[in-house]
Amino acid sequence: MTQPLNTVGMFALADSGALDGTPKPPVASGPVGRPRRWVGRIVPTLVLIAAAVFFLAPLLTLARYALQNVPTIRLGWSTLFDNWSLSGVTKAFDDPQFWPTLTLSLKLAVFAVALTLLLLLPTAIWVHLRLPRLRSIIEFLTLLPYVIPAIALVAGIVAIKPHARWFLNSDYALVPFYAVLALPFTYRLIDAGLRAIDLRTLVDASRSLGAGWGGTIMKVLLPNLRTSVISASFLTAAVVLGEYTIASVILKNTFPTFQRVFVGREPQAGYGLFLLTLVITILLFVVLFFITRPRTSPRKPFVAPTESSAS
Amino acid sequence: MTVTTTDAVIADGGRAAGAAPSVSARPKRNWAWLGLVPFLSFLTLFLIVPAITVFSNSLKTEDNGWSLSAMKEAFTGQNLEAFRFTFTFALGAAFVGLVFGTLIAYAAATTIRPRWLRSVVTAFSGVAANMGGIALAFMFLSLLGKQGVGTKILEWAGYDLYGGDFKLGNVTGLIVVYSYFNIPLMVLAILPAIDGLKQSWREACANLGGTTATYWRRIGIPVLTPSLLGGFLLLFVNSFAAFATASALTDNSKIIALRIGFFLGGDVSIGEDAVGYAIAAWMIIVMGVAMGLYWLVRKRAERWKV
Amino acid sequence: MTTLGFQAVRKTFGPTVALERFDLDVKEGELISLLGPSGCGKTTALRIAAGFEFADSGQVVVGGNDITSTPAHKRNMGMVFQSYSLFPNLTVAQNVEFGLKTRKVDKAESHRRVADMLDLVQLSATANRYPHQLSGGQQQRVALARALAVRPQVLLLDEPLSALDAKVRLTLRDEIRRIQTDLGITTLFVTHDQEEALGISDRVGVMSNGRLEQLDTPTTVYRHPANTFVARFVGSMNEIPARSVDGGAVRVGSSVVTTEHGLGPDTDVKLLVRPEDLRLVAEGDGLAGSVVNRTFQGASTLVWVRLDVVDTLVSVDVAGVGAATIAPGERTSVAIDGSRAMCEPVG
Numbered sequence: 027m028t029q030p031l032n033t034v035g036m037f038a039l040a041d042s043g044a045l046d047g048t049p050k051p052p053v054a055s056g057p058v059g060r061p062r063r064w065v066g067r068i069v070p071t072l073v074l075i076a077a078a079v080f081f082l083a084p085l086l087t088l089a090r091y092a093l094q095n096v097p098t099i100r101l102g103w104s105t106l107f108d109n110w111s112l113s114g115v116t117k118a119f120d121d122p123q124f125w126p127t128l129t130l131s132l133k134l135a136v137f138a139v140a141l142t143l144l145l146l147l148p149t150a151i152w153v154h155l156r157l158p159r160l161r162s163i164i165e166f167l168t169l170l171p172y173v174i175p176a177i178a179l180v181a182g183i184v185a186i187k188p189h190a191r192w193f194l195n196s197d198y199a200l201v202p203f204y205a206v207l208a209l210p211f212t213y214r215l216i217d218a219g220l221r222a223i224d225l226r227t228l229v230d231a232s233r234s235l236g237a238g239w240g241g242t243i244m245k246v247l248l249p250n251l252r253t254s255v256i257s258a259s260f261l262t263a264a265v266v267l268g269e270y271t272i273a274s275v276i277l278k279n280t281f282p283t284f285q286r287v288f289v290g291r292e293p294q295a296g297y298g299l300f301l302l303t304l305v306i307t308i309l310l311f312v313v314l315f316f317i318t319r320p321r322t323s324p325r326k327p328f329v330a331p332t333e334s335s336a337s
Numbered sequence: 338m339t340v341t342t343t344d345a346v347i348a349d350g351g352r353a354a355g356a357a358p359s360v361s362a363r364p365k366r367n368w369a370w371l372g373l374v375p376f377l378s379f380l381t382l383f384l385i386v387p388a389i390t391v392f393s394n395s396l397k398t399e400d401n402g403w404s405l406s407a408m409k410e411a412f413t414g415q416n417l418e419a420f421r422f423t424f425t426f427a428l429g430a431a432f433v434g435l436v437f438g439t440l441i442a443y444a445a446a447t448t449i450r451p452r453w454l455r456s457v458v459t460a461f462s463g464v465a466a467n468m469g470g471i472a473l474a475f476m477f478l479s480l481l482g483k484q485g486v487g488t489k490i491l492e493w494a495g496y497d498l499y500g501g502d503f504k505l506g507n508v509t510g511l512i513v514v515y516s517y518f519n520i521p522l523m524v525l526a527i528l529p530a531i532d533g534l535k536q537s538w539r540e541a542c543a544n545l546g547g548t549t550a551t552y553w554r555r556i557g558i559p560v561l562t563p564s565l566l567g568g569f570l571l572l573f574v575n576s577f578a579a580f581a582t583a584s585a586l587t588d589n590s591k592i593i594a595l596r597i598g599f600f601l602g603g604d605v606s607i608g609e610d611a612v613g614y615a616i617a618a619w620m621i622i623v624m625g626v627a628m629g630l631y632w633l634v635r636k637r638a639e640r641w642k643v
Numbered sequence: 644m645t646t647l648g649f650q651a652v653r654k655t656f657g658p659t660v661a662l663e664r665f666d667l668d669v670k671e672g673e674l675i676s677l678l679g680p681s682g683c684g685k686t687t688a689l690r691i692a693a694g695f696e697f698a699d700s701g702q703v704v705v706g707g708n709d710i711t712s713t714p715a716h717k718r719n720m721g722m723v724f725q726s727y728s729l730f731p732n733l734t735v736a737q738n739v740e741f742g743l744k745t746r747k748v749d750k751a752e753s754h755r756r757v758a759d760m761l762d763l764v765q766l767s768a769t770a771n772r773y774p775h776q777l778s779g780g781q782q783q784r785v786a787l788a789r790a791l792a793v794r795p796q797v798l799l800l801d802e803p804l805s806a807l808d809a810k811v812r813l814t815l816r817d818e819i820r821r822i823q824t825d826l827g828i829t830t831l832f833v834t835h836d837q838e839e840a841l842g843i844s845d846r847v848g849v850m851s852n853g854r855l856e857q858l859d860t861p862t863t864v865y866r867h868p869a870n871t872f873v874a875r876f877v878g879s880m881n882e883i884p885a886r887s888v889d890g891g892a893v894r895v896g897s898s899v900v901t902t903e904h905g906l907g908p909d910t911d912v913k914l915l916v917r918p919e920d921l922r923l924v925a926e927g928d929g930l931a932g933s934v935v936n937r938t939f940q941g942a943s944t945l946v947w948v949r950l951d952v953v954d955t956l957v958s959v960d961v962a963g964v965g966a967a968t969i970a971p972g973e974r975t976s977v978a979i980d981g982s983r984a985m986c987e988p989v990g
Contacts, residue, residue, distance in 0.1 A: 070447060071448075073444040074441065077437070080520075081517070083480055083487060084517065087479040087487065098489050145379055156369040157372070160373075164373075164376075173388075177620070182387020184601050209380075268470050270471050270584075271580040282470070300471075304468075304472055307464070308464050312460060315463065535728060537728035540724070540728070541722065541728040542730075543695070543714075543716040544693055544716075544721070545741050546745035547716055551716075555730070556733075560730075
């Protein structure tokens, strides 16, 4: 989970309208005029079915390797139901490296989330309130982790290492770099959240009612930014728990590097561990999707009542 | 009549300039940039400084002089061959992602029938776009590896996948594997743009005598083009620089990211250090150009949004 | 230029009936407004005329030709949308030229017509700008120019002013009417704004629940609504509880108002009277009441009076500055001119 993760937040939650609470109406499909009923339907349906096969097949075969102890060469109709068991999935728990690496990665995730929020929330709020003209420039800066991808960044880290051994020797040195990797979408999510609320009015109202800056941020802004803060935290954690490039090059024993080593040693149990991680990740993403979905009664912008919306 | 019309132009002319943010020009504003110091120093320390070090290390010689020779070497011979190979599969993967991602996004956006379908496509795209990494490599090894179930099924159907020069670490293989995160990424990138196509444009086009083909040729595709291009560039950047998936999938040193990894891992003789950094530097340059284009294209796409 | 006719058009969307036996004839050069609340079917009628929807039964006829199943792009109609719908990737001039290109009009002619049209909507200076650089009012004028450039047989306007600011709305309304009359183009205009409909049209069709309730000149629709729905929807109405007596009169409290209802005696009714059919008179002459409030409207003033005997709030339109000195709390009397009033049985 190195590079691709960075890109997702740019669209996944920020741009798809999930934050501003206005669900997009489906685009009507047919050509103007009488709908050509089945031709218009069959192509999208075939596309979606093909996509489902492509995206499910690797997951299913991964699951088979994890759960069924039959070599592919002997796989056939007769052996299809032989030797299925869950033992491969749990075997990893007994490995002495499992818990230490998992704990380290979880700690790194917590710290990276904290760093991200502490750094980005005040910065983004400040930019919105006082430096709105710089918004575009800041946004450009947050895209820099694409220009310097993880493998190039880690090259830089290796190059610096002789000069900053005291820092880079610590496992926790990974934290700021992970926050950097997550930056393109964490900033985007928080920025989108701020765009969706009327920041200046909220701040002015809160201040005029006597709240200080701290109170304003904690009691007024954070609750209003709930969705973007949750999404940004979640995606930062996901980066950390999946990041392999930097950790493997500078030889840190994080959970992903353990997974890599473990699958080499115990192939089936390694597949089992991948399967477990994937399932948990997918479940968490589903949870996130429902948490950050626009509420059922979105605040609709005022529009003059027209008939066109009825038909 | 003329007078009132001119009035109207003036009356609503002020709004034409667009929504300029209401910046209250406070006298304190000169110091407002100080609020950016923590963020900018963070970026500098943990992103800019490493990047600059990559460049300086690739320009430095062993006797502490400066030379372009490592940069040159990183772009000649086997290294150039590796760049060629990486460009080829990254462009291919971006193209495949562009085509199928757009098709799927369009299918999802225009299918109204099962209502949950769109949510499922969006949610799954969010997950799958994040699946680049070592797990992905093993998913495809289990499907299309030499001992993969998919390979076995193809063989049973009479097609020998490994009969030619197919390998998961070759151009075709990498394109297939990277499509797993590229396609969903494209779906997420292009869906808002497809949603932005207004039904009334289609109707206006028909009303003015245009057919469906006219609509796509003159409005639909031109309006989508900036988003399509932007998505393409992102997928390219993504595929070009991906390390984790590739490293678990293959040891093909023609993949630039892996090549940098080998240099960093010390698999090379001493003295070639600078060449490793120079390859990373070239990668940064390539990414910089692609992201610069992406930025331009995105600015263009934003203009048409409203 | 030509006529546009709907003949017994019926249209349903699933269980919803959008149009039911809809008949309408727009004469050559005439502007007819379809006016009605949301969901009354007016937009559906327009979209059926444009070919974006197709009637379940009935015919659409343009200049004597049945176009009921002609696809939209083969109908020669100009349409202006509520959301402007300018093509964002084309300049103003290219937008206007769009329909000419699809019709393969030759270059010189096409250039001339684009220039003429931009001149007509007074936007020649913006020819090379993009829609997003224009204000809403300007965009809608470009949309009008684009629709007219193809010299359509019929002009269709779908709430073209709804998205605009009040002031721009008024000037653009007048401009649309001017251009429409200059070109003598047959026009169907859909709106939910009664003031707009009354102000711009030769005839107004008031719709509700997929039916045409009344089709007549703005004056007639306003002064002689065909039924209580039209009466209530167009203009404002006072509703005064009353009881019918013989000979078409009704009794409000103790005073008798002469109307033209055809109901039997002793029915509880609601008397519908426009504010301008009420007068303030000297105390003791009409229905006694006290002034609650007054709303200055420029040319006239609305005085809100609570009538004692029926405990009902009514508004009285007082022309000129006659009401300038009336203060809330003051006692007054209201006289009712029942000649244009309507009666609606209660219960």
